[in-house]
Amino acid sequence: MTRPTILPAASSAVSSSPAPTLAIVIPAVCDTSLLEETLVSVLENRPADCEIIVPLGCRYDDPWNVSEEVRFVPAPTGSGIVSCTNLGLAATRAPIVHVLAAGWRATPGWTDAAVERLASGDLAAVVPVAVAADDRQRIVSAGIRVTSGGRRIDIAARKSELDVTTARPSGPCLEAGFWRTDVLEALGPGFATGCGETHADADMAVALAAIGAVVTLEPDARVVAGPARPRTNAFLEGLRAERVFWRSLAAGWIVPRFTAHAVEVVRHAAARAPIGTLPALSGRLLAAVQFGSTIQRMRELRAVARLGALQAVEDRDAGASAGRITVRIDGAHGEIARPRGGQEPVAPLKRSA
16 A cells, blocks of 8 residues: 655644644643643653643643643533544644643653654654553553454553564554644544544544555654553443444455454453443444444545545656655644544545645
C-alpha cells in the first residue's frame, strides 16, 4: 500500500499570529490531582514553540495560576476523555498534536524526536514509549495493535521488557500519542465517541490502516504511564469492540476479516466467562444490528484512500516520487459537536495541484 504524504491544512482562523509547531493537549476528566501531576511535568520540560491546551471535563480553579502558560478549555458537563480530547484537537492550529492524558507525565526532551519525525512528512502518527512510574526502565505501553478480527491489544501491557526495534503498533493509545493534525482532519472530526475510551484509539488505528498511513514507535519519546484504565463492564466492552470491527471493514478484504472476527468473538466470550459471557455477546449483537450506521464511515475512508491513489498516479506521471500520496486539506478544524456514529461528514478535501 502506498504511503501518504499529507500536506498541512491552510487555516481559516481569524487570528493572524503564527501557529505553534506543537500543541500539547491534556484531557482532564475528574481527578484534578492527576491533572496537576501532568501539568507540572509538562511545564518543567516544556519544549520550544508549543502551546498547552487543557480541555476540562471537571471543575478546576487553577490554584497555581498557570493560565498565562496554559489554555484551559471548558468541556460540556459529563464529557469523558474522548470528548475532551476532541475538544483540544479542535482548539489548535498547530500542525502536530501531542495528546497526554491527565495522570501521564512528561520527561526531559520527550517531544523532540517525535516532532522531528512527523515534520518530515512521511508519518501520520508516532507512538511514544510509556514506562512505569516506579521503574523508569520498565516499559508498560508501546501503543496498540488491532487484529484483523477487531481485537485491540495493548503492546507490552503485561511485559517487563520489549524490543522496541521490532514492535509494530497499529497506532498510539488514546492517553499518549503524537499526531499530524491534517491526518486527523482527513479522517473526520476527532476520535469516535461511540467507541468509548476503551476503543476510540483502536477505531482511529484501523482508519489509519484504511488510508495507508504510516505509524511508527519512537524509543526516544518517553512518557511516564498514568493509572491503569478501569475495566469496562462486559456489555460495553462487547458493544464497542464490535463497533470497531464493523467500522474497520474498509481497511481490507472482508471474508478473511469475518473469519478472524468469528474466532475473536469466541475468544472474548470465553475470556469473560462465566458471568460476563452473555452481556459481552449481547453488546456485540446490538452493535451488529446497528451495522448500517457504519456504512457511511466505510465510504468516507475509501474515498480518502481513493483520493490519495488518484493523486499518486498524477505525481508519478508528473515525474514526482513514485508511490507517494498527497492529500491537501483546506480549512481549519471542524467543530466537534456530536459523537461520530458514522453519519458525520469528513473534513473537506482537495487534490493538490
